[in-house]
Amino acid sequence: MDWLIQFLPLNIERISVWIGVLCTAAIYSLLYRENPIYRFFEHMYIGLAAGYSLGPLFVDIIYRYWIEPIWGQGYWAWAFVVPYGMYLYFIFSERYGWISRIVIGTLIGASAGLFFQEFSSRYLPQLNSTLQKPLWVTSANPDVTGWDVFGNFLFIAILLSVLTYFTFSYEQRGGVKRVATLGRWFLMIGLGAIFGNTVMARMALLIGRIYYILSDWLMLPLGRGGG
């Protein structure tokens, strides 16, 4: 009886647990088949998410980067930004639709211009670390062992064969074709490894959910570390 009173959603803490379990059950019902309950929660979910975004991603940004600088600090030049950005809203008009492309062009130009820095930051350090792979044991690299050298050879070989697979502008024939096939096999090793490695993280999530149902909702005493 005590258990039942504790179990029922009679206070705010229990209500929160019940809502959480209800949400979980509704989402999991998709596994059986698409159904009205899932559909209800799906629409609620999207509605909630859309409503939530307006706070931190719309009001907050406009307030922080537009309202504050103009009305708060008096930087009047910002006034032009929002009307300019609102050219985007012409998208729904057939006659004026092209005007939105001015803003889209700005965005495309900016993302292209920003890519140079991204390319340098993201890919060149990787290229550089590929250089630091001694291929045989020399006095210049005293810490390098035979095992390291083997690993480095493997690294360069896999890198080159996979890169070969990813060339497009000529017909891959003969030796090149064989190297490219090898590259694709190495690629499959990498993909298999990522698959295997990701499973645990996903299982951990599911276990977390099931633990929540068993422990928080059904209040089963699971290994509460008595010592």
Next chain:
Amino acid sequence: MQSPTIWQRMLSIDRRLLYLLLFVNIIVFLIAPIRMPASISPPVQKFYDEIEKLKPGDLVMISSNWSASTLAENQPQLEAVLIHLMRKKARFTFISIEAQSRDISYRLAERLTKTHGYEYGKDWAHFGFVPNLIVAIKGMVNDLPATIKEDVRGTPISQLEVVKGVKSLKDYKMIIDVTPSGTVPIWISYSPKGIPILYCPTSVMAAEAYTYLDSGQITGMITGAKGAQEYEQLLKIEGLGARFANAISFSHVLIIVFILLGNFAMFMNRAQARREA
């Protein structure tokens, strides 16, 4: 049209059956108290030994940065470590890097401390979350009260008995980082020298940490649910670690078994087709 053979039926198995099996499999291994004696790995042993050195009243900073998505790995770690700290009568304060990990660690600590007679504010406290860990650590090294200002309950830090007289992070005896993300290099780089750092990563993050262990920049490490299981064995308690470790392991076993079954069915089906042809 003849009825499908058992192999054909296995190949086109209703996936809902697979889903049910996985669900039940996890429930069973979470509930069933199966114990597999684990061999204690050296980093876990070092972790244990380091906490054993603590004296009653020593202050420990726990950086807890996990949330629901890595609960199965990080929660058993934190529970086992907290139990050990409370056995040693050490005092501790929490800090997180975002709101959800703050809430989850605060709730967990509240629950566990109650059963050990620890009192909030006197024996432990939660400092809430800091948006930028680097800035926060640098600030705490200089002037801890000015950086934190108030705890998670909104109490000014000057009124918390647990950090009475604490000026800086240097007054702490130990830092423990329970995390699924790359926060430990930040603690290593910015925390005061001479304070041991103990690390509780998820399994994915553990491989990268061995260099820090080698160089002594971190003193001990508990890896995922498996590490927590070893730790529970050292503490001689029945905690969540063993259950979560089992649930993780056997969900993988289930998948592997079905991959093998699928292949077996495929071969049998082919063999049968060949025989009939």
Next chain:
Amino acid sequence: MTYQHAQDNWFAAIVIGFIALAVLVNILRAKTGAQLYIRRIPGLDAIDEAIGRSTELGRPVTMIPGLTTFGVVAVQALTIFKYITQQIAHFATPMRLLTGDATVFAVAQEAIADAYNEAGRPDLYDADNIRFLSDRQFAFASGVAGLIQRERVAASFMFGEFFAESLIFAETGNMVGAIQIAGTTSFTQVPFFVAACDYTIIGDEFYATSAYLSREPVLLGSLVGQDIAKLLFALTAVSGAIISTIVGVDSPIIKLLGQPGGWDAFFQWLQGGGQ
């Protein structure tokens, strides 16, 4: 260890300049009539097959750029979707484009309207078919999963950047028996697409896609330039490894090639007499 400016290591500027040159020269060559070749990319041949099947079944085609934020990847994804839309416009096959980024949503409106115009069927364009569901990862995923199952889509195209939600799209699509073709630059999601989709476009096959589909000289020329750039990377990797074997991995010459601050270190080393 990131680059704020090219000056952090001028090697960056040199590499980018070289690639830009290789790409632009070959685009010019292609424009002036050079015949350029592109190798077969198996997954892309299946696009027509997938469209054909959805026409037969009369069920919609979904195009999902996922949560790709607006940028280079998103524009490429939309270019592919534009091509697909032009194809389905001939058969009046219904389509849905589902995105998790509002800017991509805006640009997609224009691109898809254009595609119908160019195919000569502006009447088929319906703005309601291009949908922004949510910018919240799993709210978006729940919407896509629901829609795929409700409308029992016959073909699903997923191009862009994907995260953990990739498998939700691919498995629900597989459940309703859709032909699925995915292409992504996110390496970590490729295994799930490979497991659950009929065809997967991996890595920079994604960027080769529009060249393959349209055979436009500009794009084919660009591809030649990209291959030359890959050759440069391969040569740098091999020669760099050999140099680092001889002079040591911490040598200033190695730092010169791509480590921030390496350029200055190299010149200091030169001035110091190269010890």
Next chain:
Amino acid sequence: MSIPYLIAQWQLPQQGRLLYATLVVLGAFVLILGLVPLLQTLPPRGRRVLIVTITFLAGLFFAAEFFLPVDWTAIFPKDDPTRNFLTPAIQPAQNVLQIIGALALGLGTFGLVRLHMRNVVQKRAQWGYSVVLLVAFVTMAIFSILNTLSEKGVVTKTPLLERGFSILFDYTLVQLDAAMFSLIAFYIFSAAYRAFRIRSVEASILMFTAVVVLIGVVPLGAYISYTLLGLPQGPPPENADWWTQFLHSAGLPSIANWILTALNAPAQRAIEFGVGIGGLAMAIRLWLSLERGVT
């Protein structure tokens, strides 16, 4: 003294700022929107030229900021050596992009709401769910916006607001996130069952590595290797003979880790290179409007 810097210095006077600012904003709206009829007179060719030019200039700004040398102290001794004359304008430019992004979100949200409003008004099939969506949207939008404004100190944070937001966000939205995320665990199982078959060389390789890593990364892999088989754990001691070294790396966790680092990393690196180069080529084509793509 760069132009953006000067503009940033153009501040309205403290006195009557509210009034002036409102007037300036109104003026900006009139001016920019007044341009529309003017722009409309452009012939198609002119429109294209305008868009291409703006695209190029937007790209040029970020490209120039990145490529130009940063240290101008030889010419301007007092200048900061970690920036060039465009660097101070980067933050404002990013803010402009942020604002446009926020406006785009408004557009997207408007599109979503419009679609479901139409569903309701025209009583299309299943319009009841659209009502659910709209109700959830409006409720959450009110609480979320008020919550954001209360963080800014514009409105006061009442207990009702706090409780309501917490029920909608923490108790519902976050729970839905967690549930949807964990759904992947089921899908990963069915996908693995279906896909990992010894059908071709590629499929077999994929399956074999996946299975080895699957067992290697879980506690059971460690249990089998270190407890049942008694293999030594962790890195081998220094100056160990090769047999000891071998034993230290023969455990399933070590093998899984080796596959992930030694075999996966270079393949991933090669893909990254290809993607980087492909992206760079695309960026150049977009910047110079060489691509007949989406614009």
